Amino acid sequence: MTVSNAPRPSVSNGQDLSRRPGIEWLIGIAFTLSVLATIGLGITYWLGGQPQVEGALLFVALGGIGVGVVAWGKYLVPQGPYVQERHELRSEDLEREAMHASLARGLHQVQRRSFLLRLLGAAVGAFGLINLFPFLRSLGPVPGKSLFLTNWKPGSRLVTASGRVVTANDLEVGGILTVFPEGYENTPMTAIDQVVLVRPATTDLVTRPGRETWGPRGYLAFSKVCTHAGCPVGLYQELTQQLLCPCHQSLFDVLTGATNVFGPAPRPLPQLPLYIDAEGVLRAQAGFDEPVGPGFWERGA
Numbered sequence: 298m299t300v301s302n303a304p305r306p307s308v309s310n311g312q313d314l315s316r317r318p319g320i321e322w323l324i325g326i327a328f329t330l331s332v333l334a335t336i337g338l339g340i341t342y343w344l345g346g347q348p349q350v351e352g353a354l355l356f357v358a359l360g361g362i363g364v365g366v367v368a369w370g371k372y373l374v375p376q377g378p379y380v381q382e383r384h385e386l387r388s389e390d391l392e393r394e395a396m397h398a399s400l401a402r403g404l405h406q407v408q409r410r411s412f413l414l415r416l417l418g419a420a421v422g423a424f425g426l427i428n429l430f431p432f433l434r435s436l437g438p439v440p441g442k443s444l445f446l447t448n449w450k451p452g453s454r455l456v457t458a459s460g461r462v463v464t465a466n467d468l469e470v471g472g473i474l475t476v477f478p479e480g481y482e483n484t485p486m487t488a489i490d491q492v493v494l495v496r497p498a499t500t501d502l503v504t505r506p507g508r509e510t511w512g513p514r515g516y517l518a519f520s521k522v523c524t525h526a527g528c529p530v531g532l533y534q535e536l537t538q539q540l541l542c543p544c545h546q547s548l549f550d551v552l553t554g555a556t557n558v559f560g561p562a563p564r565p566l567p568q569l570p571l572y573i574d575a576e577g578v579l580r581a582q583a584g585f586d587e588p589v590g591p592g593f594w595e596r597g598a
């Protein structure tokens with residue numbers, strides 16, 4: 298604090314502010330623009346997002362707060378330097394009047410600034426709130442029962458991705474086909490429903506005890522979703538009777554129920570029990586008897 302006999306500038310701060318009546322408006326507009334841009338950002342993100350629009354709105358949202366805060370600090374906060382004069386203990390009448398006038402102006406400024414303070418709070422609060430959107434939206438849809446159940450039901454007909462019904466004459470020995478339960482070949486649930494159909498032989502195949510009827514006329518069906526990380530297991534090596542997952546080279550032996558014989562897959566591919574109806578169409582006896590793909594259960598084979 299400097300002590301001086303310089304001419305008294307104590308009233309000058311209030312006068313400086315009154316010379317800039319548009320500053321509060323500028324700050325208010327900046328904060329308001331920030332709030333509006335933040336709301337726009339949230340709506341844009343919620344509707345699917347558009348990088349250029351989101352970038353522009355983010356610029357306005359942050360820029361509005363920045364401009365408002367800088368202008369506030371530069372024009373509304375007293376800048377000094379402050380000079381305290383030596384004077385008698387009792388102020389002169391003129392000084393007392395000046396002080397009262399200054400107090401009145403200060404009260405006015407405080408009232409106006411409380412409004413700006415609320416606008417600043419709204420801008421920062423809205424921006425903080427909108428930052429929760431990516432987190433909430435990235436959680437994705439609720440999985441429901443899809444972690445445990447697929448759309449394969451007793452009697453489901455096997456169809457190709459184009460919806461064509463698969464019959465017992467469709468595959469030669471050594472053939473492979475990706476199939477879906479009829480009615481679900483073009484739905485969002487397709488990923489967990491996809492099944493790889495192979496034909497290692499023309500006679501009934503038994504992969505494990507208890508599955509005596511699951512492989513009619515040499516047809517075997519397994520979930521196509523790898524039990525390691527969920528890649529599609531789409532390569533069939535007829536010579537070794539193995540299915541290969543191209544992601545991390547897990548191998549599954551089809552003749553023993555797609556048991557995992559190599560690679561990081563922790564368990565076999567679930568097998569879909571099949572039968573052939575009177576018209577020669579391949580159908581599922583039932584759904585899978587265990588969850589498909591990788592999952593939190595991650596039990597061993």
Ligand code: FES
Pocket residue numbers: 523524525526527528542543544545546547560561562
């Ligand atoms: S996802 Fe199949 S081996 Fe990794």
